[in-house]
Amino acid sequence: MSGTLRGILEAAARGVFPPPDGGVTVVRQHSPRDAGVLAFTAHSVVFTDEDEGWVRAALGALDCDGLAAAMNPRFLAGFMERTGRANDTVDQLSVAGPLPGPAPLALTETDALAHPRIATSRRRRDEVRAWTADGGLLVLGRGVGGRLEAAVEVDEDARHRGLGRALATAARHLTTEAVWAQVAAGNARSARAFQAAGYRPVGAEALLIAREG
Numbered sequence: 001m002s003g004t005l006r007g008i009l010e011a012a013a014r015g016v017f018p019p020p021d022g023g024v025t026v027v028r029q030h031s032p033r034d035a036g037v038l039a040f041t042a043h044s045v046v047f048t049d050e051d052e053g054w055v056r057a058a059l060g061a062l063d064c065d066g067l068a069a070a071m072n073p074r075f076l077a078g079f080m081e082r083t084g085r086a087n088d089t090v091d092q093l094s095v096a097g098p099l100p101g102p103a104p105l106a107l108t109e110t111d112a113l114a115h116p117r118i119a120t121s122r123r124r125r126d127e128v129r130a131w132t133a134d135g136g137l138l139v140l141g142r143g144v145g146g147r148l149e150a151a152v153e154v155d156e157d158a159r160h161r162g163l164g165r166a167l168a169t170a171a172r173h174l175t176t177e178a179v180w181a182q183v184a185a186g187n188a189r190s191a192r193a194f195q196a197a198g199y200r201p202v203g204a205e206a207l208l209i210a211r212e213g
Helices: 005-013 052-060 066-071 073-083 116-124 163-173 188-196
Strands: 023-027 035-040 043-047 090-096 108-110 126-133 136-142 148-154 179-184 200-210
Touching: 005 023, 005 043, 005 200, 023 052, 035 066, 035 073, 043 066, 052 073, 066 073, 073 200, 090 188, 116 126, 116 136, 116 148, 126 163, 136 163, 148 163, 163 179, 163 188, 179 188
Parallel strands: 023 043, 148 179
Antiparallel strands: 035 043, 035 200, 090 179, 090 200, 108 126, 126 136, 136 148
8 A cells, every 4th residue: 555645545546445454544644734534444544744653542542443443533633633723524535537528518617716615625725727607616626635626516596407417527527637526424415416427435534624814
């Protein structure tokens, strides 16, 4: 298994995962911005610039199933306190390969930086680009480990028409590399859209972000 966060993610995009041995791998952050935990089947990856000894001591102090220790709320709370970071949610992590040809709907690139979805992406990703469609928005940018991440938004009056799926599919036509999606575990509508667009779930992620202000 690669010893870097980027290498682990690139392998996962190819369907190659850490061994399901109940273990925890600790790697350095890819960038100062992103720290957190990846949970694959029976193996977790903690990416942080904190001392590995602290990570393993904090995990060892938990009275819980070792398979879930790195996603245990008490560990995450301690991780946040240690680093001064915050966490919004635990996301389902999915990935899909690129597709040839044009996108399945008309897209117009936009630089509407004040749009909330674009503004959030610019705080959490690099090289952000955005496209509008009739009733929707697609954003691509480089996030955790330098991976290409997609986010979509559908207007309320444009829902139930397959637009979310079309936007998620369009992301695969706009690149020549794997595209990742982070979806909150409770956001079933978004999860269905990405799965219908061919994204396969590979794990879960708790991203720790720097507190604003």
